Amino acid sequence: MKSKLPIFLMTTVLCCIWTASQAAPEQPSGTASTLDRSTLPIKEPTYPAITELDARKATAPARFEVSPPAKAPNIVIVLIDDIGFGHSSAFGGPIHTPTLEKLAANGLKYNRFHTTALCSPTRTALLTGYNHHSNNAGAIMELATAFPGNTGIRPQTITPIAQVLRMNGYSTGAFGKYHETPPWEGSVSGSFDRWPMGSGFDKFYGFIGGETNQWHPMVYDGTTRVYPDLNNPKYHFTNDMTDQAIAWMNTQQSLTPDKPFFMYFATGATHAPHHVPKEYSDKYKGKFSQGWDKLREETLARQKQLGVVPQNTVLAPKPTDIKDWGKLTADEKRLFERQMEVFAGFGVHTDAQVGRLVDALAARGELDNTLFFYVVGDNGSSAEGGMIGMYNESTMFNGVPETLDMQLKKIKELGTEHTYNHFAAGWAVAGNTNPNRLSY
Numbered sequence: 001m002k003s004k005l006p007i008f009l010m011t012t013v014l015c016c017i018w019t020a021s022q023a024a025p026e027q028p029s030g031t032a033s034t035l036d037r038s039t040l041p042i043k044e045p046t047y048p049a050i051t052e053l054d055a056r057k058a059t060a061p062a063r064f065e066v067s068p069p070a071k072a073p074n075i076v077i078v079l080i081d082d083i084g085f086g087h088s089s090a091f092g093g094p095i096h097t098p099t100l101e102k103l104a105a106n107g108l109k110y111n112r113f114h115t116t117a118l119c120s121p122t123r124t125a126l127l128t129g130y131n132h133h134s135n136n137a138g139a140i141m142e143l144a145t146a147f148p149g150n151t152g153i154r155p156q157t158i159t160p161i162a163q164v165l166r167m168n169g170y171s172t173g174a175f176g177k178y179h180e181t182p183p184w185e186g187s188v189s190g191s192f193d194r195w196p197m198g199s200g201f202d203k204f205y206g207f208i209g210g211e212t213n214q215w216h217p218m219v220y221d222g223t224t225r226v227y228p229d230l231n232n233p234k235y236h237f238t239n240d241m242t243d244q245a246i247a248w249m250n251t252q253q254s255l256t257p258d259k260p261f262f263m264y265f266a267t268g269a270t271h272a273p274h275h276v277p278k279e280y281s282d283k284y285k286g287k288f289s290q291g292w293d294k295l296r297e298e299t300l301a302r303q304k305q306l307g308v309v310p311q312n313t314v315l316a317p318k319p320t321d322i323k324d325w326g327k328l329t330a331d332e333k334r335l336f337e338r339q340m341e342v343f344a345g346f347g348v349h350t351d352a353q354v355g356r357l358v359d360a361l362a363a364r365g366e367l368d369n370t371l372f373f374y375v376v377g378d379n380g381s382s383a384e385g386g387m388i389g390m391y392n393e394s395t396m397f398n399g400v401p402e403t404l405d406m407q408l409k410k411i412k413e414l415g416t417e418h419t420y421n422h423f424a425a426g427w428a429v430a431g432n433t434n435p436n437r438l439s440y
Contacts, residue, residue: 035066040159040167042066068169068260074370075165075262076361078354079126081119081177081271084381084431085111087347091376092302092309093431094287094295095347099355103374111308115379119179119210119271122378127180127199127264128160140210141182152182154194163200165262171252173203175245176238176266179210188223197222201264205244207237212268214238214275215417236277238269242353246360253364260369265357269350272382272393272422274342276415281345288340291325291333292430293318299433315433321387322426332388335407339389339423342415381431385422392420 035042044064052058087093090100090109116122120140121132128135133149135158144152154160162172174196181194186208196204205221212218217237219226228240245265252261269276288295296315303309328336354374361367384393390402391410414421 037069037168040164042167066167066169072168072170072260074260074361074366075170075373076357076370077126077264077266077373077375078357079123079264079266079375080350080377081267081269082379082382083270083347083377084428084433085376086296086299086303086433087270087381087431088351088376092299092304092306092433094299095344095351097347097351097376099351099358100374100376103358103372107372109308113375117379119177119378123178123266124154124180126375126378127162128154128158130158134158137180141179142210144182154180154199160199162196162262162264166200166202169259171203171256171259171261172201172263173245173248173252173261174201174206174264174266175204175241175248176206176264177210177212177268177271178204178206178208178266181208183209190223192223195223203248205248206241206266207268211271211273212237213273213417213420214268217268234277236275236349238267238350238353241265241267242356245357249360249366250364253366265354266378267350267353270343270346270377272384273420274339274346274415274422275417276342276346276349278415280349281342281415283348284341284344286337287344288337289333291328292322292336292426293325295430296433299430303433318429319425322429323387325426331404331408335404335411336389336424336426338411338414339385339421340427342421343423343427345415381428382422383425383428385424385428387425389424390422393422394420396422 047061050058084093085091087095088097088100089095090097090104091111116125116132118140121135121137124130124135124137125132132138135154136144136149136151137154138150141152144150162174166172178196180199185191185194192198195208196206203222205219207218208220209218214237215235216230217228217240219228219237219240228237229235245263249261249263252259290298296318300309300313300315304311304313325333358367358372361370361372384396386396388402388404389407390396391407391414392402395402410419410421413419
């Protein structure tokens, strides 16, 4: 099915929301008053006092209900985490993303999405339409300070998009990663004002912080900690959040088919830990033996062929700390290749889950009535893995260096529940291949 509406541009989301909030007033059912959408929440109409004392003759006014603007579409924002501009096949990368390619072919593809290079700032800007410093998100929530612009506390003067849509008659649901809640508010004591449920979402299923174990995640349903079926050997959080998102959409549409919904589908993937079923990572065995230097060149060539960068684009200089692939030892190459194979599998697996969501929308006949934004991704690929990567990302957080020998002992377990892995920074540089240096 060719969808009429799926597109990619983030600023268009804000335009659509503004248009909806400024739509011409309409008649609430059974009343003569109009809906004034210039101020939210929309005020209930004032009815004249009922003076008839005989209940048999008295007429009740029509029930007031906020309805969305006429023909308001569903809105779905898919946000992938820590993936580079040059990773997906839709933008010339080596990772096969058929869902993204299909949507791009049937919609619009943009290559100038501006990020803040960090998770929390990009996300709070995206979900409010305001600059990240205006949201007091100058860095990730865990690095908040007491200084203005970086307190981690979204001002009361800023209303999130989900709240604007909800107060205009939409159902709203968030699934996956949030990372907009200050860590000191992440307990049962709250405050819950900056949890999804306090930010305009009717439904939330996911995790609050910046990352989680994909095999054993810390999941909340609303504000309640839940424990998925982790004994299921096929359990993976991206699959789980997709199941939850589809179930919510199907239930919402079954009960209120005329009511549009806003879904924020933000995967933990492809942020570390790079956890993925082995059958996905094994698809890429031997696919990265050329190394990151050659991969950068191959990616740029494909980007030019696709037209996502100008023909006169040249590669930015590689950081001096990243070794030339040709100068690496055999053990280094063996480890680094496997790291990238796992990451590529992670990307393919994630795109497949987005594909399930798209298929579910099509099955309900809602894809043609949905503005679908597939953002790849919230910021560039992460170099937190350092020069040689790591099998346990917690070592980086605690300042404990890993050696090559330590990682080689775990090479067969990368991507499984027995590691908490990240790849070497050279792959991040290759994945971020983009038009950031032009030759004129």
